[in-house]
Amino acid sequence: MLTIAMAKGRILKEALELFSRAGIPVSDSLNEDSRKLVITMPEAGFSLFLAKPMDVPTYVEYGVADLGIVGKDVLLEQERDVYELLDLRISPCRMAVAGKPDWRPGLYPRVATKYPRIAEKYFKEKGQQVEVILLNGSVELAPIIGLADRIVDIVSTGQTLRENGLVELEPICTVTSRMIANRASYRLKSEPISALMNALSKVIGECVRR
Numbered sequence: 001m002l003t004i005a006m007a008k009g010r011i012l013k014e015a016l017e018l019f020s021r022a023g024i025p026v027s028d029s030l031n032e033d034s035r036k037l038v039i040t041m042p043e044a045g046f047s048l049f050l051a052k053p054m055d056v057p058t059y060v061e062y063g064v065a066d067l068g069i070v071g072k073d074v075l076l077e078q079e080r081d082v083y084e085l086l087d088l089r090i091s092p093c094r095m096a097v098a099g100k101p102d103w104r105p106g107l108y109p110r111v112a113t114k115y116p117r118i119a120e121k122y123f124k125e126k127g128q129q130v131e132v133i134l135l136n137g138s139v140e141l142a143p144i145i146g147l148a149d150r151i152v153d154i155v156s157t158g159q160t161l162r163e164n165g166l167v168e169l170e171p172i173c174t175v176t177s178r179m180i181a182n183r184a185s186y187r188l189k190s191e192p193i194s195a196l197m198n199a200l201s202k203v204i205g206e207c208v209r210r
């Protein structure tokens with residue numbers, strides 16, 4: 001039996017749809033009101049651990065989960081020692097720098113973000129010195145109320161930026177959800193992992209990366 005650490009929230013919903021399309025029988029005990037965190041699916045051959053997105057790579061690196069499903073944004077931020085097996089092409093969005101439309105570069109600008117590593121790396125590569133301030137959500141507040149000059153955050157429809165009078169200034173990267181694997185599990189449980197990858201890649205229309 002495989003164990004899969006699954007990012008709760010929007011990724012879970014889209015991943016379950018993908019499993020269904022691939023003919024994998026998903027449990028109906030997974031309804032929206034449930035507070036259950038471990039969902040066993042014997043017919044599918046795995047158990048799901050429902051985790052905070054930022055924690056998924058940790059469970060997989062430590063081997064308590066064989067596999068994980070999580071956004072590329074989290075993988076870039078966490079830099080955990082795991083294999084990235086497959087782009088599931090679900091929950092697409094992008095990472096960008098945003099701010100007020102009249103933003104002008106200052107001496108030592110502040111950047112607010114849930115993604116400090118991604119932000120540090122991005123500005124370092126551009127040779128720009130910035131102070132990165134970690135926030136845990138509602139990051140768009142920071143430029144409005146004067147905590148930061150710019151933000152680094154996820155943009156999907158652009159609605160949150162628009163409704164808060166902000167604009168996208170620079171794209172950083174595109175983001176989709178990925179299947180990741182623990183390094184030892186990938187060797188020791190190669191058969192069930194390959195079977196799952198093959199079933200999913202058929203419906204994603206992409207070959208499994210080896």
Ligand SMILES: Nc1ncnc2c1ncn2[C@@H]1O[C@H](COP(=O)(O)OP(=O)(O)OP(=O)(O)O)[C@@H](O)[C@H]1O
Nearest residue numbers: 008009010011052053071072073091092093154156
């Ligand atoms: N509009 C979006 N906003 C945020 N994340 C998105 C969006 N679209 C797709 N994603 C993907 O979904 C993941 C986050 O899912 P979700 O928003 O459910 O969790 P979260 O709110 O970041 O988690 P937490 O509960 O830790 O605050 C991101 O890591 C990203 O890969």
Ligand SMILES: O=P(O)(O)OC[C@H]1O[C@H](OP(=O)(O)OP(=O)(O)O)[C@H](O)[C@@H]1O
Nearest residue numbers: 137138139153154155156157158159160
């Ligand atoms: O471009 P949009 O479609 O508006 O989506 C982007 C917004 O969605 C996410 O926030 P989330 O809902 O996860 O809440 P958070 O601010 O608490 O992270 C993200 O951090 C942006 O704020």
